[in-house]
Amino acid sequence: MSNAFHYTEKLICIFNAKIYNSDSETDFEWMLFDEISGYIKRIGVGKPDLSGLTISNSIDIGGQRILPGLHDSHIHVSNIGREIWSCELNNCSSIKEMQERIANYCKKNPNAEWIFCAGWEQEKLGRLPNSQDLDVISDKPIFAYRICHHIAVVNKTALKLAGYNRDIKDPEGGTLDRDSNGELTGILRENAINPVMAIVLKSISKPESLIKFLKIGLKNCLESGLTSVHSNEAASWNELCTIERNKELSIRVFMASYYSSLSKNLPKYPGEQYGNLLSCDRIKIFCDGSLGGSSAAMSMHYINDEKNKGLLLMSQDELNTAVREVTAAGYRLEIHVIGDAAADAALTALETVGVDPNKRPILTHCQILRKDLLPRMRKQGVIANIQPPFLPTDTAWLHLRLPKPLLEYAYVWKTLMKEGIVCAGGSDSPVEHWNPFWGMYDAIFRPLGSRTSTEVHKPEECLTIREAVDLYTKNGAYTTRREHDLGQLKVGYLADFVVVDKDIITEPKSLLDVKVNQCWISGICKYKRL
Known part of the structure; x- marks a missing residue:
């Protein structure tokens, strides 16, 4: 008697798709996958080849477009959940509107110890907010991130709790804005x-x-068509493991922790896979700041400062030391670089330490580069x-901050x-x-200053629809070193895929309003639009 274990396949056929x-501009029309193993068994055109097989379920998809599962290769899932839960300041058009939103949030959340807010932009407010703008709202400590998360404004209560006063010196790698009398304005940088x-x-x-915020963020990502997120999370491994252990992890999470958290709340070893959907093999290092905060490191001066x-x-x-420590610990590197000087420094560190290109x-980010940096990157x-998605936002004011030589290799x-x-x-x-289809749209059409604009920023840099789809599918899988079983729909790959209501391949402009009808991960439908 054989003791060999044989599992029973549960085959699902999707057709009329x-x-x-x-690999080709010729679409497949049907796909057969096993719900138990999650892998694609057959795929092709014409009539499905199901000879000799027992099919558990056949699904006529009604001619809809199916894409490989979509990756967001840089996202902060817990922050999404936290900001949905907190006071959102996105698109505030004045200081008064900002104050009104925070005041309304305070009324609805009387037991909150801190008033946490995020999303403001001084370009839309008319000026930088300050602590006095917040002091009139509440005596409770108020913290409000700029949209970039590299600048924040706080009230005097929060300044006092942090031990900040006019006599304190700026910390290494950060600044506290001061008025003409030397008093703190409440603006904190980096x-x-x-x-x-x-x-x-x-x-x-x-x-x-944290678990609540992660679950809120994951739910929103799934409903937008994301099947994999490469999420930067500070000390969140144990909480993500809890979610997976409770079978509540809805999509794949490739976590990247921070260099500042190198010894905290990490997997047992680099690359550990917890369950089927969670892993962590890289550490994030911050090299510079943000463009919106004029703190991204440049080789030339900002023209507005x-x-x-x-x-x-x-x-x-x-x-160099940080890169060496992360590499010695066995993790891969992810380095935040927005300005060309930051990219130069990061490449110098990789070269000095001798990080294996493999x-x-x-x-x-790689927003502002130089010609001489590209061969080094390769x-x-x-x-x-x-x-x-940075492009339509940043190009509204980019020319007001950076000199022309730096603009030559901006978003190239x-x-x-x-x-x-x-x-x-x-x-x-x-x-x-987090909508990945908007990101594809921006990569293809590069709208200048606003997603509704018909002007194009550097038309020669526009991507094709297939290049844009690759950014969020096969290239995302390559980034996780999972290009052998994710990012494409072919035999031997996992059945991660998204069904959408418009054919974005033949009509790229429909990317702005396309809807996700279904989202499948490892051959299981995780989301279906009602």
Whole structure:
């Protein structure tokens, strides 16, 4: 008697479909996969080849478009949940509107210890907010992130709790804005945010709260068509494991923790797979700030602040040490670089430490580059983790901040791809919305200053629809080193796919209003639109 174990397949056939073929412009029309193993068994055109098989379920998809499962290669899932739960300040058009929103939130949440807000932009408010704007709202501590999360404004109560006063010096890698009399204005930049945020997190990020925020964020990602998120999370591994253990992890999570959390709440070993959907193999290092906050590190001065080249958050020696420590710990690297000086410093660190290009180090954002940086990126095996939704936002004011020589290599995604550099698409949500179809739209049409604009920023850099889809599918899988079973729909790959109500391949403009009808992961339907 044989003791060999044989599992029973549960085969599902999807037919009458337009299934995206990553290798050809000829769509597949049917697909057969096993719900138990999650793998695709057969795929093709014409009449389904089901000879000799017992089919558990056949689904006529009604001619709808099917795409491989979509990846967001740079996102903050818990922050999405936290900001949905908190006071949202996105698109506030004045200081008065900002104050009204916060005041309404205070009334609805009388027991809140801290008033946590996010999403403001000084370009829309008319000026930078200050502590006095917040002091008139409440005596409770108020913390409000700019949309980029690299600047915050707080009231005097929060300043006092953090031990900030006029005599305090700026911290390394951060600044506290002051008025003409030397008094703190309440604006905190980069590392100056950390002491206040540490107190905020003690109040709002207890394990049970963090789990709640993660679940809210994951739900919203799933409903938008994301089957995999590469989520930057500070010390959240145990909470994600709890969600997976309770069978509540709805999509794949490729977690990246932070260098500041290198010894906290991490997996047992780099690359550990917990269950079928959760893993962590990389650590994020911050090299510079943000464009919106004029703190991204540049090789030239900002034209709106002639004394400012932005901020490198570490010296070159410190960055080299961080890269060396992360590599020695066995993790892959993800380095935040927005300005060209930051990209230069990150590449120097990779070269100095001798990071293996086969480890596929990731440079996240890559917004402002230089021609001389591109060959170095290719040689180091760098993946450019880009955020197309930044473009319509940033190009409204980019020319008012950066000199023309820096604009030459701003958001040059086509150029990067021609150089042989793999680009993966993400949102950096909640900085921008997590909708991956909007990201594809922005990569294709590159609208200048607003997604509704008909003007194009650098038309020569526009991607094709297939290049844009690849950003969020096969290139996302490559970024996780899972290109052998994710990111495409073919035999031997996992049945992660999305069914949408419009044919975005033949009608790319429909990316703006396409709806997700179904979302499948490992051959199981996880979301179906009512």
